[in-house]
Amino acid sequence: EAGVVQSPRYKIIEKKQPVAFWCNPISGHNTLYWYRQNLGQGPELLIRYENEEAVDDSQLPKDRFSAERLKGVDSTLKIQPAELGDSAVYLCASSLQSSNTGELFFGEGSRLTVL
């Protein structure tokens, strides 16, 4: 069974440029998460989807970040415009359900460097 797939793995852009990350969760997983992980720190939740509905986006900086999950499967996270402080690894994860008695399955992440 394929795991969570993310692309691109690495992205280098100049500040004020836009960037987008794509995630394909494990088949059948209704819950999808986007996390941001800074170097040497734990992941911080940006947004959580239940199917196509964003049920928790309280930590998403909405002035520059946006996300969508069309048809409740793949998801895209966009930053426009990017700032230097956005340099981080963006992790996508999925799970069968959001009650979290089970575990999250993570992709390998998209490492963003903003110059």
Place this chain on the structure above:
Amino acid sequence: AQSVAQPEDQVNVAEGNPLTVKCTYSVSGNPYLFWYVQYPNRGLQFLLKYITGDNLVKGSYGFEAEFNKSQTSFHLKKPSALVSDSALYFCAVRDDSNYQLIWGAGTKLIIKP
């Protein structure tokens, strides 16, 4: 407020020796506790979880964790460390208000040959 703490930024262990990575938590109800591992340039991988039952939980790659309610701890252990165990380890606890995970800051485990 619910929280999780990993008091050690880094743990160094010689290969073949037992290892312990510490985690303490604070929750209002019954804790749901998790350990994840992150190898360099990779995503996080689930190791094990405690929901209820036996205080000693066994997980992947020979790891186990001991739940101690009185000390509010959930330390990760392995009887004999391997160099390949070198990675970043994260403890997490489920927030009962929204069922989402609260993550520790991580502990870097270095196993020396």
